[in-house]
Amino acid sequence: MPGRLSLTASRRLQLAAEGTGAVAFALRRSARHDDAALAEPSAAVTRWRVSPLPSAPPLPWSPETPGLGLARWRLDLLRALGGEPCSWILECPDAEGRLALAANLVDRPAAEEPRRRVAG
Numbered sequence: 001m002p003g004r005l006s007l008t009a010s011r012r013l014q015l016a017a018e019g020t021g022a023v024a025f026a027l028r029r030s031a032r033h034d035d036a037a038l039a040e041p042s043a044a045v046t047r048w049r050v051s052p053l054p055s056a057p058p059l060p061w062s063p064e065t066p067g068l069g070l071a072r073w074r075l076d077l078l079r080a081l082g083g084e085p086c087s088w089i090l091e092c093p094d095a096e097g098r099l100a101l102a103a104n105l106v107d108r109p110a111a112e113e114p115r116r117r118v119a120g
Helices: 007-020
Strands: 046-053 072-080 086-091
Touching: none
Parallel strands: none
Antiparallel strands: 046 072, 072 086
């Protein structure tokens, strides 16, 4: 969506989606992750940040071997009504376009999960 999304406009979007049972997304992009426009208040029930990450090495036993691994993203849940902020690293493991936890994170014990609290 071009331009800024005011608090009033975001509230109207949220109420319209809630009233129809639809899911609404407002995508806000910036060249900088610390752009002030991205921190403006909104009526969104959740607020996410999606960032690209470098692919993992394609050969786990030879991490120096160049090549193209699976596409990866970092998903940060920054705000959730009644929830806790959290982060995940996801990758696209198949041609169907499904997402999964990055393979090297799947079998970790819960105490080692890559969690990060976000201030705010």
